[in-house]
Amino acid sequence: MNLNILDFERPIYELESKIEELKNFMKEQNIDLTEEIQLLEDKMVKVSETIYQKLHPWQILQIARHPERPLTSDYIQLICDDFLELHGDRHYGDDQAILGGIGLIEGNPVTIIGHQKGTTTRENLQRNFGMAHPEGYRKALRLMKQAEKFNRPIITFINTPGAYPGIGAEERGQAEAIARNLLEMSELTVPILVYVIGEGGSGGALGIGVGDRIIMFQFSYYSVCTPEACATILWHDTQEAKNASEALRITAKDLLEIGIVDDVLQEPRGGAHRNPVAMAKNLKQSILQNLVHLKTLSKEELIAQRYSKFRNTGQYLDIQINQSNQI
Amino acid sequence: MFRELFRSKNKYVTVNRDPQYSDRSEHETEKVPEIRERVKVEKEGDHLWTKCKSCQEIIYNKKLAENQMVCPVCDYHFRISARDRINSLLDEDSFIELFSEVTSTNPLNFKGYAEQLEKNQKKTNLRDAVITGRGKLCGTPVALGVMDFGFAGGSMGSAVGEKLTSLIEYAASKRLPLVIISTAGGARMQEGMLSLMQMAKTSAALARYAKAGLLYISVLTDPTSGGVTASYAMLGDINIAEPGALIAFAGPRVIKQTISQELPEGFQTAEFLLEHGMVDRVVHRHELQDELSRILRIHRMVGEVS
Numbered sequence: 001m002n003l004n005i006l007d008f009e010r011p012i013y014e015l016e017s018k019i020e021e022l023k024n025f026m027k028e029q030n031i032d033l034t035e036e037i038q039l040l041e042d043k044m045v046k047v048s049e050t051i052y053q054k055l056h057p058w059q060i061l062q063i064a065r066h067p068e069r070p071l072t073s074d075y076i077q078l079i080c081d082d083f084l085e086l087h088g089d090r091h092y093g094d095d096q097a098i099l100g101g102i103g104l105i106e107g108n109p110v111t112i113i114g115h116q117k118g119t120t121t122r123e124n125l126q127r128n129f130g131m132a133h134p135e136g137y138r139k140a141l142r143l144m145k146q147a148e149k150f151n152r153p154i155i156t157f158i159n160t161p162g163a164y165p166g167i168g169a170e171e172r173g174q175a176e177a178i179a180r181n182l183l184e185m186s187e188l189t190v191p192i193l194v195y196v197i198g199e200g201g202s203g204g205a206l207g208i209g210v211g212d213r214i215i216m217f218q219f220s221y222y223s224v225c226t227p228e229a230c231a232t233i234l235w236h237d238t239q240e241a242k243n244a245s246e247a248l249r250i251t252a253k254d255l256l257e258i259g260i261v262d263d264v265l266q267e268p269r270g271g272a273h274r275n276p277v278a279m280a281k282n283l284k285q286s287i288l289q290n291l292v293h294l295k296t297l298s299k300e301e302l303i304a305q306r307y308s309k310f311r312n313t314g315q316y317l318d319i320q321i322n323q324s325n326q327i
Numbered sequence: 328m329f330r331e332l333f334r335s336k337n338k339y340v341t342v343n344r345d346p347q348y349s350d351r352s353e354h355e356t357e358k359v360p361e362i363r364e365r366v367k368v369e370k371e372g373d374h375l376w377t378k379c380k381s382c383q384e385i386i387y388n389k390k391l392a393e394n395q396m397v398c399p400v401c402d403y404h405f406r407i408s409a410r411d412r413i414n415s416l417l418d419e420d421s422f423i424e425l426f427s428e429v430t431s432t433n434p435l436n437f438k439g440y441a442e443q444l445e446k447n448q449k450k451t452n453l454r455d456a457v458i459t460g461r462g463k464l465c466g467t468p469v470a471l472g473v474m475d476f477g478f479a480g481g482s483m484g485s486a487v488g489e490k491l492t493s494l495i496e497y498a499a500s501k502r503l504p505l506v507i508i509s510t511a512g513g514a515r516m517q518e519g520m521l522s523l524m525q526m527a528k529t530s531a532a533l534a535r536y537a538k539a540g541l542l543y544i545s546v547l548t549d550p551t552s553g554g555v556t557a558s559y560a561m562l563g564d565i566n567i568a569e570p571g572a573l574i575a576f577a578g579p580r581v582i583k584q585t586i587s588q589e590l591p592e593g594f595q596t597a598e599f600l601l602e603h604g605m606v607d608r609v610v611h612r613h614e615l616q617d618e619l620s621r622i623l624r625i626h627r628m629v630g631e632v633s
């Protein structure tokens with residue numbers, strides 16, 4: 001039995017196992033149950049469509065954090081013809097929470113950088129659950145500068161609960177490392193595509209998140225802080241996390257509406273973990289499409305567009321001219 | 328004994344001081360709620376005196392204000408309002424406020440946020456958590472942004488980000504040196520991702536400003552944390568911190584919870600950051616104007632050898 005089934009997924013899994021049962025029964029007993037199976041399969045599609053159409057942000061958060069959700073390394077493997085991981089920030093160490101390297105996608109050279117969680121407890125400890133230290137952000141910047149030198153587009157995959165809050169991280173300048181990336185990324189002369197593939201946790205996510213296109217996977221989230229932290233800080237009650245997940249507007253759909261992200265990448269029914277191959281296909285297609293478009297821009301145009309993209313984020317009142325800047 | 332003495336007299340004195348620094352703001356900020364409580368100006372009496380959190384000395388508020396909110400006994404740096412800071416740094420009557428018309432709205436319809444904004448505006452008589460403008464520092468024209476911790480814990484939402492970005496762009500267009508004095512709990516949660524993106528927005532503006540070959544001095548004051556530290560506050564050509572200031576990415580409470588062990592003595596203070604190479608200088612508030620003016624002068628000079 002799969003322990004990683006989320007509560008709201010249960011009806012789908014139950015139908016699935018019933019179908020499986022009937023199929024086995026049909027085989028063993030040599031009875032034709034095709035019609036019954038078809039009925040159940042239709043029902044399953046309907047049930048899951050209903051469930052996934054109206055997920056609460058809290059449920060989307062659970063999918064984004066799903067232990068079986070595909071990771072940066074999975075997508076790299078599925079979309080690249082070739083990939084070489086490159087290590088280290090040349091200053092202090094090699095942060096395993098951020099993975100980076102060079103590769104080919106349909107023959108196009110690219111630099112790929114992403115937060116990397118683990119699949120096992122052991123690997124998660126090694127990868128620090130995808131929570132990077134300063135050296136992770138500095139490794140990312142080194143690889144981005146390298147990409148710029150060789151005129152390679154950059155693709156980043158965001159999947160982190162946040163930058164690591166620890167003593168070493170503070171000592172080595174977590175804030176400076178993130179700030180530096182924001183500044184430098186705004187002026188890199190190669191196209192940058194940013195994909196939020198799972199968790200988009202605060203400044204730790206944004207630290208590799210400045211780009212020409214910001215695209216969220218359908219069941220990912222991106223938030224100024226985790227709903228748990230928000231609930232604790234604002235309402236002194238972790239039980240309020242579910243409400244916070246709604247109030248903070250963290251889903252792909254919300255953030256597309258607010259104008260923070262440029263596009264939402266549809267996930268296979270039930271989420272990326274149900275069909276990583278199909279998800280990777282969508283991703284690859286999106287990458288290639290966006291790169292074709294961005295490659296038509298001159299370096300000056302690219303940077304100017306990126307600047308105005310971030311320059312125009314925010315909603316505030318301008319009393320003097322009495323109009324609100326709604327993006 | 329002294330307490331009683333002061334209390335009995337408190338009716339006669341009115342001290343002109345911003346009251347917001349004694350108030351525990353309800354408007355919490357990202358990651359480091361605990362920092363608001365590090366310094367708490369005494370509320371007893373009617374703001375006649377303040378007990379120094381560091382040396383326990385009882386100080387007349389008037390004397391404290393005259394001393395730029397620095398404890399005359401132990402040099403503890405209390406928080407100072409943006410207006411007082413501007414007055415203490417710039418030449419008299421030289422400050423011209425810019426972008427004051429930009430104010431926060433409640434873009435996410437976040438519960439209670441509109442009321443909190445109103446309350447903070449009333450309390451501080453500020454429109455938002457930063458004042459931006461231009462003025463003269465010992466005769467040198469500068470673009471100046473000063474954050475105010477009294478307004479929503481100095482948190483950065485769309486309005487703060489917009490004002491600072493406008494200031495940076497203004498400084499670039501007028502080729503003015505830029506000074507930003509930070510104090511903040513981080514990004515303003517009530518505006519969600521719109522707040523987080525202000526980090527990228529201000530940093531992008533600073534990248535352009537830097538490319539123009541212009542000087543940016545960042546002054547980090549108690550406390551500066553979260554998304555503000557992780558954007559413009561850490562990006563100065565020269566980073567200056569005030570003595571004892573808490574400067575952090577993640578706040579001490581969050582770190583303590585995560586690693587479940589005690590934090591080292593002096594962790595995340597200005598002096599700690601100096602030791603770890605994150606700031607250029609730790610400067611006493613009384614010396615700040617002079618140091619800034621010296622830095623500006625060195626950047627203005629064109630020597631014969633160059």
Ligand SMILES: [Zn+2]
Nearest residue numbers: 379382398401
């Ligand atoms: Zn003292």
